[in-house]
Amino acid sequence: MGFIEAVLLTIVTAATPLLIAALGELVTERSGVLNLGVEGMMIMGAIAGFAFALMSGNPYVGVIAGVGFGALFSLLFAFLTVTLVTNQVATGLALTILGLGISGLWGEAFVGVPGVKLLPIEIPLLSEIPLIGKLLFAQDIIFYCSIVLLFGVSCFLFKSRMGLTLRAVGDNHTSAHALGISVSRVRYLAVMFGGACSGLAGAYMSLVYTTQWIENMTAGRGWIALALVVFASWRPNRVLIGAYLFGAVGIAQLHIQALGFKIPSQFLSALPYLATIIVLVIISRNRRLTIINTPASLGKGFVPDR
């Protein structure tokens, strides 16, 4: 395996969880709900994935558990913000704090325990293609999922009736309600889809990215996924670009050090966070673009007039 191939492979590994979590959050936000708890749902997916894979010895059980726990955990958020109409920003923070707490408690027994690795599935023939073969067709199931999700979310949002309904709810919940659309049902489902995606992204962290449990192992990736949605101005295809861009920044530190540059490791570790800030600034500068694309009822609770 050449150097370039190795670099590209690490980019894919770093980008996949960002892509999945951001796509899920994109759907949630398109329905008008801002769930800042991505970090918390991801870490829940990571611990659940790790624990269930270890207990069953089967990494696929871990994947399913990650998705399930992510969705279940987001249900808590949905109940508060949709049914009880609590402040979405504060509730999202609560979800993150709680997720980090629960995962820390649950994971204590697993610190230092080697986990189960989710192995790649080589697709015959296609994986033989030079350079991209190994990159795209000899990956694990979660990577394939991320690609399917990308096209699935695009089609769902812009080609299906349900996607249209979801966008309508995110644009104007009062009008949607007047048309007889159940705003709360759409939002519950959208939040849970986001939770399931975050859970899957978390499971990737503990089953593929590093096959062990480390407290706070998502290390802000949930927040970066949130920034990616803004970066992508709520368009799935741009999430793909953003995720791989950030993946590249994120792994830059590994390779820069490998190449022998004498830059303190902390500075390199700070790169993804600094890049997030810079990207947010560049995107937000164009206010017109942001205003047009932001779902109009994003972050606003809805209480029907009877």
Add this chain to the structure above:
Amino acid sequence: MFGDFTANKNIDFDIKPGEIHALLGENGAGKSTLVKMLYGSLQPTSGSIRIDGDEVEITSPGKARALGIGMVFQHFSLFEALSVAENIALSLAEDISVSEVARRASEYSERYGLPLNPEAIIGDLSVGERQRVEIVRCLLQEPKLLILDEPTSVLTPQEAENLFKTLNQLKSEGRSILFISHRLEEVRTHCDRATILRFGEVIASCDPREETAASLANMMVGSTVRNVDRSSRNVSSDVVLELNRLSLSAQTQFSVPLSEINLKVHAGEIVGVAGIAGNGQSELFEAICGERISIKSDSVSIGGERVGKLGINKRRKLGAAFIPEERNGHGAIAAFKLSDNMLLARHASDDQKFQKGGRLRLIWQDMIQSATSRVSEAMDVRKSGVNPYAASLSGGNLQKFIVGRELDRSPSLLVVNQPSWGVDAGAAQRIRQALIDLAAAGSAVLVLSQDLDEILEISDRIAVLFDGHLSEPLNAETASREDIGLLMAGVGMATGEAKHVA
């Protein structure tokens, strides 16, 4: 078709096939409750609704549509970020592809003379165009009954005429139309029957063609409508407000740029600015009051001072007072007490009275409280308790408070946007009278309103705002409704003329 109908306030009425039936009533008379029940957003607690003789339960808007009831809302229920075709697709029960919906929409819009572009994004459309989208959206479902909630309030008189042509075509196809309005003239000329509501009950049912506007109004309000008292005023030659080639760029894609607006308002006169919603009223208001600062300082002058670059409070200190269109969240904050709402608009103009402690800027509650009581008494604000939350006041009473808050300062200039929007007739009359009294006392008053009747009732001179351009003011006594209507449609305006010639 036959509808018999008993609602929670014992409302009985019926609509016949092929008729335009007017539902008349003041704000709060129960029109919207009734309509919501017909459209399934609300359920009656007792009584029944029959369509074509069959009793029906309209449990949801979807059910209403399935039963052949279509509704055009006053505040449109469209999705700004979606296209016309997508908007229409959402309201259809079956799952039809958006392109197929677009094709059908074009077909209907042609048949009924309602031009539309199915690909357009709603956010880019004018108010009149949006209404056409709503109507086409209903027609696609072949409704037996079409309900229109105050449809003409957003249209020019000429656009309203076109709407009635469409409605008559629908009527001739045997459909029924329930037409909600408080514009008595159009009800008299275009409707076959009228039902009048007051306090949630049916007061009368009549043939409007045999009534006069005055008799209809009396039925609506329950007593003889008092006209405002326009005793003579002395308009002086002192210019209090001067707009000099005021231009403003659009801030968002949905706002209107102002171009080269000139206007002088003199002490002792009321100048009315007519125009349909969305032609730059809020932008003009923001530019005059200083919520948005102009580039040139001489584009706005108050009392001879150039204030174009000054903020709202500096303008207030020159004797100006401002009343925005939106009560909740702009002119007042619902979650705040009245005294805090007093402080909101007057903390700077009355800093000597309302603040103490020098640089600490402590709030002087006693003084604010007494001003609140004074205003409430002067404007007859009905409220529970001495200092309740603004949210607990009715729209009319809150608006009276907001108007009174500014009048209490005896301003030399008052700029007000939509003074009586959404308030009951009693409060509206009171507010209009207060504006007239202020002018009579020698202040300059600028009124922006979409209600042409209101403008005609109180103004000395009338200018029309169209697409960010302001017409030359006309003398109110000689100007005709038709002239103003044409200006409101952009005909004869500086830009409109250019287009005509070309």
Add this chain to the structure above:
Amino acid sequence: MSPKFSIRLEKRDQLSSFFSIVSPFIALLMTVALGAVLFAFLGKNPAEALYVYFIEPLTETWSLHELAIKAAPLILIAVGLSLCFRSGNWNIGAEGQFVMGGVAGSMLPIVFPTFDSFLVLPLMLICGIVGGMAWASIPAILKNRFGANEILTSLMLVYVAELFLDWIVRGPWRNPQGFNFPESRGFTEWQILPEMLASGRMHYGALIAVLVVLAAWVMLSKTLKGFEISVVGQAPRAGRFAGFDPKKTTLFVFLVSGGLAGLAGIAEVSGAIQQLRPSISPGYGFTAIIVAFLGRLNPLGIFAAAIILALSYLGGEAAQVSLNVSDKVTSVFQGMLLFFVLAADTLIHHRIKFSRPVMKTVMGA
């Protein structure tokens, strides 16, 4: 129709003053109740665990001192955050501002260890405040100037600040005589925020916190600035009508909260730790968010809430020692508490209606 049980909200005309006061207590009770379940789940006797957690730390003098040491930074940070949250500015990066305050304030004693006079401490505190302010000004300026979302930028800066602290303590500021431990040199004499009483470790940070609570209370309830903050947060449009510049408000609240977080940071470093370490906060900046909400964004409420959250830290330590329960239980508790606080606040704005299927009387056809 199938019978359905559903929850429906009805907006109150005005806020319920009853629930404004009661809702934090409802949240506390529910947290304690669920906490008991959690302990039972972990195989501990719930009653005993709750006693160790919430009562025992209050029974001894030394632990009361520890309580004050932990409550003081929470109060300082949460008071600042309450100004931000009231004005609709979501500063969630207080942890980073705390860290940068600690770093900036430690500059004098570490870089100029021989400069030892009574002036050092005041200068250290000022540096701490300035450091926190500078760090907080970044998201404020980016929001004002470019419209960048302050939630994300302030949070990203937490990671950056933590990495910066880690680098400076392991690198340039490492104690040359420290046997290669990742620590700065220890502070001495004038560089230490002194203890207040002979009976324990509580330092003057606690007094500063009390003074800040009082000042913030006066500002919020009696001055025009406090009014401005509420107006801008409640209705930005009305804020412009009142002539308040929302950008100035944003900068103001970020600077105040950053300054207070920075002050808390240097007070913690100078008073409690007395040297710089790779990590100087057990998550005060995030716990303070919970404190701010539990205290209903009111300085007096925050004072009480900070004591409760400080107790949860102490209880966590105590439970670890005497019950062998992980101290991670603390963050679970804190997360649950914030959830319940937010849920209970719904009662202030809404009535909750539980609807059961209603039999419809069918009228005669």
